[in-house]
Amino acid sequence: xxxxxxxxxxxxxxxxxxxxxxxxxxxxxxxxxxxxxxxxxxxxxxxxxxxxxxxxxxxxxxxxxxxxxxxxxxxxxxxxxxxxxxxxxxxxxxxxxxxxxxxxxxxxxxxxxxxxxxxxxxxxxxxxxxxxxxxxxxxxxxxxxxxxxxxxxxxxxxxxxxxxxxxxxxxxxxxxxxxxxxxxxxxxxxxxxxxxxxxxxxxxxxxxxxxxxxxxxxxxxxxxxxxxxxxxxxxxxxxxxxxxxxxxxxxxxxxxxxxxxxxxxxxxxxxxxxxxxxxxxxxxxxxxxxxxxxxxxxxxxxxxxxxxxxxxxxxxxxxxxxxxxxxxxxxxxxxxxxxxxxx
Amino acid sequence: xxxxxxxxxxxxxxxxxxxxxxxxxxxxxxxxxxxxxxxxxxxxxxxxxxxxxxxxxxxxxxxxxxxxxxxxxxxxxxxxxxxxxxxxxxxxxxxxxxxxxxxxxxxxxxxxxxxxxxxxxxxxxxxxxxxxxxxxxxxxxxxxxxxxxxxxxxxxxxxxxxxxxxxxxxxxxxxxxxxxxxxxxxxxxxxxxxxxxxxxxxxxxxxxxxxxxxxxxxxxxxxxxxxxxxxxxxxxxxxxxxxxxxxxxxxxxxxxxxxxxxxxxxxxxxxxxxxxxxxxxxxxxxxxxxxxxxxxxxxxxxxxxxxxxxxxxxxxxxxxxxxxxxxxxxxxxxxxxxxxxxxxxxxxxxxxxxxxxxxxxxxxxxxxxxxxxxxxxxxxxxxxxxxxxxxxxxxxxxxxxxxxxxxxxxxxxxxxxxxxxxxxxxxxxxxxxxxxxxxxxxxxxxxxxxxxxxxxxxxxxxxxxxxxxxxxxxxxxxxxxxxxxxxxxxxxxxxxxxxxxxxxxxxxxxxxxxxxxxxxxxxxxxxxxxxxxxxxxxxxxxxxxxxxxxxxxxxxxxxxxxxxxxxxxxxxxxxxxxxxxxxxxxxxxxxxxxxxxxxxxxxxxxxxxxxxxxxxxxxxxxxxxxxxxxxxxxxxxxxxxxxxxxxxxxxxx
Numbered sequence: 001x002x003x004x005x006x007x008x009x010x011x012x013x014x015x016x017x018x019x020x021x022x023x024x025x026x027x028x029x030x031x032x033x034x035x036x037x038x039x040x041x042x043x044x045x046x047x048x049x050x051x052x053x054x055x056x057x058x059x060x061x062x063x064x065x066x067x068x069x070x071x072x073x074x075x076x077x078x079x080x081x082x083x084x085x086x087x088x089x090x091x092x093x094x095x096x097x098x099x100x101x102x103x104x105x106x107x108x109x110x111x112x113x114x115x116x117x118x119x120x121x122x123x124x125x126x127x128x129x130x131x132x133x134x135x136x137x138x139x140x141x142x143x144x145x146x147x148x149x150x151x152x153x154x155x156x157x158x159x160x161x162x163x164x165x166x167x168x169x170x171x172x173x174x175x176x177x178x179x180x181x182x183x184x185x186x187x188x189x190x191x192x193x194x195x196x197x198x199x200x201x202x203x204x205x206x207x208x209x210x211x212x213x214x215x216x217x218x219x220x221x222x223x224x225x226x227x228x229x230x231x232x233x234x235x236x237x238x239x240x241x242x243x244x245x246x247x248x249x250x251x252x253x254x255x256x257x258x259x260x261x262x263x264x265x266x267x268x269x270x271x272x273x274x275x276x277x278x279x280x281x282x283x284x285x286x287x288x289x290x291x292x293x294x295x296x297x298x299x300x301x302x303x304x305x306x307x308x309x310x311x312x313x314x315x316x317x318x319x320x321x322x323x324x325x326x327x328x329x330x331x332x333x334x335x336x337x338x339x340x341x342x343x
Numbered sequence: 344x345x346x347x348x349x350x351x352x353x354x355x356x357x358x359x360x361x362x363x364x365x366x367x368x369x370x371x372x373x374x375x376x377x378x379x380x381x382x383x384x385x386x387x388x389x390x391x392x393x394x395x396x397x398x399x400x401x402x403x404x405x406x407x408x409x410x411x412x413x414x415x416x417x418x419x420x421x422x423x424x425x426x427x428x429x430x431x432x433x434x435x436x437x438x439x440x441x442x443x444x445x446x447x448x449x450x451x452x453x454x455x456x457x458x459x460x461x462x463x464x465x466x467x468x469x470x471x472x473x474x475x476x477x478x479x480x481x482x483x484x485x486x487x488x489x490x491x492x493x494x495x496x497x498x499x500x501x502x503x504x505x506x507x508x509x510x511x512x513x514x515x516x517x518x519x520x521x522x523x524x525x526x527x528x529x530x531x532x533x534x535x536x537x538x539x540x541x542x543x544x545x546x547x548x549x550x551x552x553x554x555x556x557x558x559x560x561x562x563x564x565x566x567x568x569x570x571x572x573x574x575x576x577x578x579x580x581x582x583x584x585x586x587x588x589x590x591x592x593x594x595x596x597x598x599x600x601x602x603x604x605x606x607x608x609x610x611x612x613x614x615x616x617x618x619x620x621x622x623x624x625x626x627x628x629x630x631x632x633x634x635x636x637x638x639x640x641x642x643x644x645x646x647x648x649x650x651x652x653x654x655x656x657x658x659x660x661x662x663x664x665x666x667x668x669x670x671x672x673x674x675x676x677x678x679x680x681x682x683x684x685x686x687x688x689x690x691x692x693x694x695x696x697x698x699x700x701x702x703x704x705x706x707x708x709x710x711x712x713x714x715x716x717x718x719x720x721x722x723x724x725x726x727x728x729x730x731x732x733x734x735x736x737x738x739x740x741x742x743x744x745x746x747x748x749x750x751x752x753x754x755x756x757x758x759x760x761x762x763x764x765x766x767x768x769x770x771x772x773x774x775x776x777x778x779x780x781x782x783x784x785x786x787x788x789x790x791x792x793x794x795x796x797x798x799x800x801x802x803x804x805x806x807x808x809x810x811x812x813x814x815x816x817x818x819x820x821x822x823x824x825x826x827x828x829x830x831x832x833x834x835x836x837x838x839x840x841x842x843x844x845x846x847x848x849x850x851x852x853x854x855x856x857x858x859x860x861x862x863x864x865x866x867x868x869x870x871x872x873x874x875x876x877x878x879x880x881x882x883x884x885x886x887x888x889x890x891x892x893x894x895x896x897x898x899x900x901x902x903x904x905x906x907x908x909x910x911x912x913x914x915x916x917x918x919x920x921x922x923x924x925x926x927x928x929x930x931x932x933x934x935x936x937x938x939x940x941x942x943x944x945x946x947x948x949x950x951x952x953x954x955x956x957x958x959x960x961x962x963x964x965x966x967x968x969x970x971x972x973x974x975x976x977x978x979x980x981x982x983x984x985x986x987x988x989x990x991x992x993x994x995x996x
Contacts (some may be wrong), residue, residue: 160562176560183512226551228523232516232558243519251523 007298010081014303020048068123085191091128092188110170196300205239282336347680348645355662361637374641379631382640385672428467439615485532486574494571505542507563677702678991687712689749698986720757722924722967727769729758770932787925794922802918813983828875830907838868
């Protein structure tokens, strides 16, 4: 009964939205098209994006924003169906977008870039954000940036950097923000009901595993980072690899590490070309998502899976739009969704 | 009538005079400014079209809104900062706000002020910074049990000592990797929920260690050379330094007192004017301007027109025109200006809790106030407890919501009145009748049936009054369907009355009006209820009889009919609770009285008297308060009151 009270409404909503997401067939059609205009026309005639394109926006920048906002609306709808710990969980989940926003600011500031360019790309919701983006847009240095986020949870973790030469600290600041996000998410999951907790810890664990693998691989391959540092930056809470394994990875030879991973659950990460690693990781998660909803019971899984799939769909659509814009031939290679996958 | 009429004032003035006019209108505290563009876009902004106004009208083509001036906030912040270090709280009063109002001048004054006191403010902020630093260093308190000279530790030849915060999570990470990290990481204590560590590593590994610590988010605390010593000495030193700077701060404040006293009035004036300036600026964003003229729209109470004219006359070359609220476009919502006399005013709070009346609805506050006082009194009738409630209302007025306390004093009067009638004083019955031996007393517990019947009759009277309100409200809006044929209209009254007569005749076995006739009336009334919409449309000679198809209409009105009968029954029965709570009130005290008798001693008696009365006033008082509200909101307001209005909120300082 309790489960019905907590989840019935959100699950019904999520299921309805899930049904509206694009099918493989839609992707096939979209890939056949030749221009951005045609993509927009297809989306507005055949999909749930129909309502978005009322005033023929052809500028792909604002298009991106429109679709992201569409996605955020979906999130806000789900958010309103939940209370207490579940609401906190959704809030934590979406802190990621805020963290990404802040990272964009940090990077731009460290390179003395103009902030005007990023602000048009940002998307945020007042549901979870207490950052004042207007004052953030006015800042000209990292010090001012820190002043502008005073009073938010991010200030506490970034404040220690205020004393240092800030531009060289951007890497560490980003790491701290990321870890803050994972800790918050982890904490919010612990407050959920037993079954939901188990489900979400598993999903988070898989994500963390993949991120750790990527971190160790890239850290070893491209950066001059000691094994100790490497280990210190790995995330806790992995599903498959605990700290002992991670420590072993950090001190392992790079090729051995690669070989080890290829024999395990996450082999697909290294199966493709190296610059496709990011996509391979996303694809892996995308196809794991269905495992979480297959038992069919009421749980937090369905809404969360919807959010993941929705986001991946939007990213694929961006890829398709950009691909058509620059007349790229093999767009399907870049998609998170694998159109050749057998079922 | 308690809802006063509002009028829309459209003002055109010269742009230079705009600020002063807005200021005067704010000080009047009777104008609610609206976005002038609403009026202009609706084609509503009217000024008399005559030759002499030609300039103003022609000019309207290049009309633009005014933007917010962000500088004002900044200047106020600057002034706040200066005043804070001077420890002076300015006195904002209206009298300072008259006279010249010029932002540039104010800005200069603020600058001058901050320069004048800059030496002082600098020293204050220096001391405050120092104190903050010392406060941070209080972390050394967690070292107090370690007896080592930190100067020696700091100056080791082959080892580097670092002292600082580390998160628990990261400390764990470090300990998981001890086999690779060549350092001693020692937990020395917890300070304000942060973990404090000392890290000792060989000097040859400084660079490597620095990077590792970096990746653990280690926050080093620099103790400063002058500070080093044994923890005990360092703590002592911190304390004495803190005391020194604190003393210095107080000294500075003493020193400045005289200076401030001299210029306190000018600071007050400056501050008041700045506050006014920021208020003016908020309103300025609602104003439309052209190169030479400004256009203002505002709601004002109709009765206030003359006063407004008088104020505006002071400024030359100004055009004012007024419109009644019903002349204003329907796209601009008319606020409701409630004005009740002092006795009923507090009850506005409870009415507004349900909803603010529409501007063309009758204000139920007076009816509510009277009937609520009556109902509360009837349910909570006790002379002594009524006095307590009145006293509570009077005493708490300053501390708690004033309106709520006003309500307390008024319902306390109701309680006293019924207390006398019920012959009850702090729960003790037959006390009042001994002093005042008149045959007026009705003790609820002796007259249970009478109480219940009386409460239903009282409820019916209230219901009939609500019907009256409902019919007046609906007919005023020209709503024939609901006002005449609807269940809360004339038809509803007829139906309720016939049912009551029929029931009364059956119960009393009377037959002064033939039953058949009553059935006939009820039958007609029911048919009218069923066909109210097509009937109304036919009377209005509309083309379509049904707004949304006949089928769905009859299904809906069929259910509506069922609900009508149910609600007639439940509405009337609901008022039994007035009698029931009157009985309950006595019953509760009897329970405490019995407890007191069981204890037997005088002390127990007194204790139970107090405990009983406190519980009854707090608990039953609350329950009765809510039940009264419930009766009103559900049984009465739902009949006639929509409460979809917006309160008239004049712009003030």
